[in-house]
Amino acid sequence: MVGSGWGCAAGRPGGTPPMMAGLECPRCRSADLRDGGGLLECGDCGSSYPVLGRVPVLFRDAVPAAGDDPDNATVHQVLEALGLGSAPADALRVRQMFRRRASFGDEQVQVESAQLLDRLRGSGHGIDGSGHRAEEAQPAADDADALPRYRWTLLDHVPRRLPAGTETMANLRFRNTGAVAFRHRPPHEARVHVSWFDEAGKPVDAPDVRTPLPIDVPPGRELTVPAFIATPRVSGRMLLQVSFVQEGVRFMHDDARRISVRVGGAAGPALPDGWVRHSEPHRTYEEDHRIGQDVFRRWLQPLAKAKLVRVLEVGGNVHPMAAGLANVDLYNLDVDLLGLQLGDLLHRRDGRDAAFLCADAEDLPFPPGFFDAAVMFATLHHFPDPARVLAHVATRVRPGGFVGVLCEPVGHVHPGAVAPDFLSELRKGVNEQSFTASEYEAMFRRARLRAEEATIDVNSLKARLVPL
Ligand SMILES: [Zn+2]
Structure with a gap:
């Protein structure tokens, strides 16, 4: 056997x-x-x-x-x-x-x-963990003498145009490239520090707002942080310096990066043009996923008229959400091998036919245009660079098809008020992050895609993406 x-x-x-x-x-x-x-x-x-x-x-x-x-x-x-x-x-x-x-x-x-x-x-199934990273180790000694090092790996979410004299938030992503952890609790905790310079390199006055980290960040780890950015009261093209401060010890400007930002003018719309926001009573995760399934089924209908529709689901794990839809030939891709094997077993037991495979969503083992549609449920936000993965997935969808992004969380997790579930995921090392509607729209554009239909149900985005 x-x-x-x-x-x-x-x-x-x-x-x-x-x-x-x-x-x-x-x-x-x-x-x-x-x-x-x-x-x-x-x-x-x-x-x-x-x-x-x-x-x-x-x-x-x-x-x-x-x-x-x-x-x-x-x-x-x-x-x-x-x-x-x-x-x-x-x-x-x-x-x-x-x-x-x-x-x-x-x-x-x-x-x-x-x-x-x-x-x-x-989820309360009481499976014992071992070798888990969920607990945070207390630092053994005061490591204020060791110089923390970092590298900004993704500053694409910072808008290059911001109104003057306002405070906003944007997602920044960094990697701890040094030998010591970035601590989030005092003393000597690390905070994101932003400052402004004119094009000649002279400092420009702006409120000193600093953003705490939600967790300790050990060497080698990457983290996305929604950071406060306060803009100067004067307008003009300026350089935004993104850095860290180790409170009570030092500024860490050696690894800072400066990006060019146009300060002034009106704030962009909170909701991109054509997007719809519903503020129905709060739904559970499961209810929202069922609505996502209905939306996806509706999007597939025009493709399904004459034949079997070939669908790639990215991140479906043990229970792909596109499973069981009529006329769908489903390929379920994930990186969780245990989940994939169990999902394959469950599906065959139910008499369903779906292909379960473990592969990299940024290096798909299929030819261009192979799928009629691709879909992700609450998956896109887990990738370090969501725009990059979207752009790649879209190459595997045929002309006339679409990429469905469903049940993605919308809104920044506020520093200092991070939900316990979110923190727990971060501590395990999961790349948990969350984006605003305009950050999603910008990442779609970077992937050369646009939302033909985009709805936000309270804080869950459902978008049907087609080429620009
Ligand atoms: Zn080969």
């Missing part, structure tokens, strides 16, 4: 793994991928890709790795959480899934790839 032999019960004929139509080698782009017994081999460049259960892992240079043997309680909690009952054969399968891992060679992907188990743990 164990090994790769169990995976041919239902659905796709053709043995293990099921060869998915359209797959290509992410390294050389050849479509000549062959079943090599537990892996896919590229007939052209020789690259190999692990297949875990029936789930191909199409990351460049991913290698199989041994996972932990789970205890009985964990296995049964997973079975129960997914409504799988307690048949010994299923317990064996789940145990097998835990043992099969892959190493991606990317720290952020590795963290996000363990999401299912974390979600189950966090």
Whole structure:
């Protein structure tokens, strides 16, 4: 029963793994991928890709790795959480899934790839965690002597035109490139510091507002911070310096960056042109996702008239939201291998046919224009550079199709008032972040896309994106 032999019960004929139509080698782009017994081999460049259960892992240079043997309680909690009952054969399968891992060679992907188990743990299913990063270590000694270093990795969310004499917020993203943590609690906590200069480099007066960090940021970690930006009272083209201060110790201007901003004029609209905002009573996450499914079904209708619609869902994990829609040939892509394997098992049990694969949404193993539509549910905001992933996903959608972005959180999480769930995700290392409507619109444009339809239900964005 164990090994790769169990995976041919239902659905796709053709043995293990099921060869998915359209797959290509992410390294050389050849479509000549062959079943090599537990892996896919590229007939052209020789690259190999692990297949875990029936789930191909199409990351460049991913290698199989041994996972932990789970205890009985964990296995049964997973079975129960997914409504799988307690048949010994299923317990064996789940145990097998835990043992099969892959190493991606990317720290952020590795963290996000363990999401299912974390979600189950966090949802009251009582699965015990070990080796978890959710707790914050107290700094052992005062490290004020060590110089923290950083690099701004994404300042694209800062508007290049801001009204004079106002205070606004924008998402900034940085990486701790030094040897010591950025601490968020006193003493000597790090805060984002912004200041202004004229084009000759002379300081321009503006209120000194500083933004605390929501968590400690260890060496190597990246974080998106919504930062306060107060603008000068005078207008003109100026340089905004984005930096950090270590309170009571030093300014950290060595790693600062300056960007050119036009100060003056009127504030842009809070809601982009043509976008609609509904402020219905608050809905639960599940209710909002059901509405998102209905919206997506409506968007698919014009494409579905004559044939099967090929859909790529990015981030669907164990329960892809596009599953079960009529006339849809679904490819569910995620980085969570346990979730994908369980999802594949659940789907085949329900008699549904969907392809589950583990791959990089910024390096999709499919040819351009392969899909009729692509969709993400509450997924886009997890990527370090959402515009970059959108632009790439859009290349795999055919002319006349669309990219659906559904149930994305809208609004900045206010520093100092961060929701407990959000903080907990951040502490685990998950790339949790949230954007305003105008930041979403700007990232769509950077991806050369525009929202043909965009609705914000309280704080959940649903946008149908087409080429500019
Ligand atoms: Zn190849």
